[in-house]
């Protein structure tokens with residue numbers, strides 16, 4: 001990264017282009033991440049200049065000392081993921097990986113299971129060590145520990161990561177000391193907290209408001225495709241979230257992958273067909289929705305004529321969105337009560353209509369997605 005391309009300059013350009021509002025707390029974090037970028041790039045340059053030496057052998061031991069990265073925490077919608085992604089995008093290093101924490105844990109559990117099947121002596125250690133063989137910087141989005149199976153292994157996994165001098169940048173809604181609060185066997189989880197606190201720079205990010213909410217506040221949440229004005233407004237909101245050129249996300253469901261091409265910072269855009277016209281179970285929907293804070297759902301058709309299967313999936317999808325308190329903005333051919341006026345799922349669909357109405361109110365969801 002050249003000086004002109006420093007993270008601070010990039011942030012300032014975003015402010016002057018009116019893409020974002022200036023926020024002092026974000027600026028402080030940006031300079032912290034910029035320092036980390038510089039150290040990483042200096043180290044890289046040093047290694048390149050020393051012929052024949054392998055990068056991994058050097059791994060920032062001197063430059064960063066105990067500081068193995070940044071743990072960003074704070075409320076919802078305040079730019080944690082945005083800034084981590086900025087750091088990731090502009091970090092001039094091939095050996096970097098960015099993954100959602102939930103996906104990461106799923107992968108680690110699977111690898112441990114495979115290692116156990118091969119009777120490895122210390123599967124957690126070998127999996128952790130293998131996982132970062134070609135990774136020097138790992139960015140983990142939305143660290144949260146709610147599952148006892150995760151809580152019991154993360155200490156060992158991250159201990160190994162830091163021993164190998166991995167640089168970690170992670171976002172979370174909670175301070176490390178508040179992770180897995182009141183969880184089962186929490187005592188066994190406590191070493192993980194110490195590992196995080198002693199290796200990472202813990203940075204609290206704050207903002208006066210949830211920026212996501214600001215963008216949609218006072219706006220409609222249910223738009224009609226038959227109205228040009230509605231369609232215009234819906235598309236404007238999609239542009240406000242930069243979704244057309246969003247980075248996209250691949251979500252691993254039970255046995256397959258679901259690709260959401262238009263996704264950025266917890267906000268996704270899907271058409272009804274993409275998510276309700278193919279076989280999907282309730283747990284698939286839970287998995288997909290767990291990656292979202294806000295969903296734009298486009299092209300919802302009138303389901304009364306032969307749409308029983310799609311209507312059933314739509315019921316499951318809306319239940320999942322509702323239970324996980326995800327904001328929903330829809331564009332449909334008809335108003336909610338006309339979406340499915342007859343068919344075998346009519347009775348159940350009444351709950352969906354009711355939920356669609358409730359989700360349109362300005363004070364829904366009452367509380368943001370919990371961690």
Ligand SMILES: Nc1ncnc2c1ncn2[C@@H]1O[C@H](COP(=O)(O)OP(=O)(O)OP(=O)(O)O)[C@@H](O)[C@H]1O
Nearest residue numbers: 020021023075076077078079080081082211212265
């Ligand atoms: N300073 C800002 N001005 C305007 N919009 C911003 C600003 N910072 C972030 N945003 C926007 O706010 C939205 C939420 O940001 P982001 O996803 O980074 O939040 P977060 O802190 O990671 O939230 P969560 O805890 O829900 O994951 C994004 O659309 C982002 O572009």
Ligand SMILES: [Mg+2]
Nearest residue numbers: 080081171266
């Ligand atoms: Mg986030």
